[in-house]
Amino acid sequence: MNGEGLRDRKKRQTRAALSRAALTLAAERGLDHVTVEDISTAAGVSPRTFFNYFAGKEEAVAGPDPEVGPRVGRRVVEQPVGSTAVDAVKAALLAEVAEVPTDERDLWLLRMRVVQQHPVLLARLFAGGEEAERHLVAGIAERVGLDATDLYPMLLAAAAGAACRVAFTRWFDPDDPRPLATLLADALDLLSAGLANPPNT
Amino acid sequence: MNGEGLRDRKKRQTRAALSRAALTLAAERGLDHVTVEDISTAAGVSPRTFFNYFAGKEEAVAGPDPEVGPRVGRRVVEQPVGSTAVDAVKAALLAEVAEVPTDERDLWLLRMRVVQQHPVLLARLFAGGEEAERHLVAGIAERVGLDATDLYPMLLAAAAGAACRVAFTRWFDPDDPRPLATLLADALDLLSAGLANPPNT
């Protein structure tokens, strides 16, 4: 009847509660000192239910948002036809980071703390999340009219993911106050310049 | 007395035996259907000893060779002063892949099979292995006279790692018979060209 249904809304809530609980606890004690039981208790569900939503603690903390992959891929395709593939990726990623909702900002702050202690998770956030990268590869491939197994789409997507990872790393650095969009733009510009010369920064 | 000592040689042998056993079994049944007990039994040691060498199964099959990181970093620094940082990284990586000993080729073939089923491990092989990437960042930073926390060294190292990952992926593709060195060179060239235009390949 209604647009979404009570069931789907509850699922979303449970997932969000688990993810938020995992992030809060991990930011406090470190991920290794948080058990699945702790997380599910804090979220008000049984430990067994936790595994119905996430494959493990890592995924609850740094699990890729299943929506961002398709969205980025779509955005790459939808960029104006005049721009190159690199510019299309650049625009798509910058649009993505510009769109972080206000009610998720506190979650990102928690994520920053957790990821700082666990660099392995950084790769899963965007690039290493093969899921998202696959969508990006597909978008690029469609845009340039190549197969998704060709070198160019794979390399462009991987390099863009690497740029994201570096931008995130620097964003987490408390000594660098620049916003994420600026850092990401710098990284992508440097990339599309062929990493020619080290900037004076 | 002698150059290395019996103890060190035995440690090397045990480590190699464990790694080889893990790779062989994982290539046969898939990594998920191999227990640590299987691996250590095949290697002739106790399960407890396995954990004295590796933190887990993943590290045994895709664990980064602890020597490659420092070696690549050193090579980057040792390139002729005339060449740019990008060219230095390019040369260092190509020298690295060209130097794979013959007696390790069969291990790489096994690794190919295992990694094909577990894309997550691909990142650990070179790029994701933060260990190796840190050395690469340090080498680049020293070469260009920047700090290891600056954008340029981090991004160049990350992008080079991404190129390695893509080259490996394509190398694992049975439809592409080109050698690893060629694939890697293509990827790095495309990268240093700013990913400007999709090649006709």
Added chain:
DNA sequence: TGCAAACTTGCAGTGCGTGCACTTTTATTC
């Protein structure tokens, strides 16, 4: 030969992750 350091091993314990059967909640149909 004897001592000290390093490597190996067994044991016990905690926690992860999964399959299965069962209960509870939500959606649909008559």
Added chain:
DNA sequence: GAATAAAAGTGCACGCACTGCAAGTTTGCA
């Protein structure tokens, strides 16, 4: 609104990963 189906939550049991700890065993050196 009651019956039925579908989906989510839960408890239980099991195998395995991984970690200290306290032995035993091997190696290096005097």
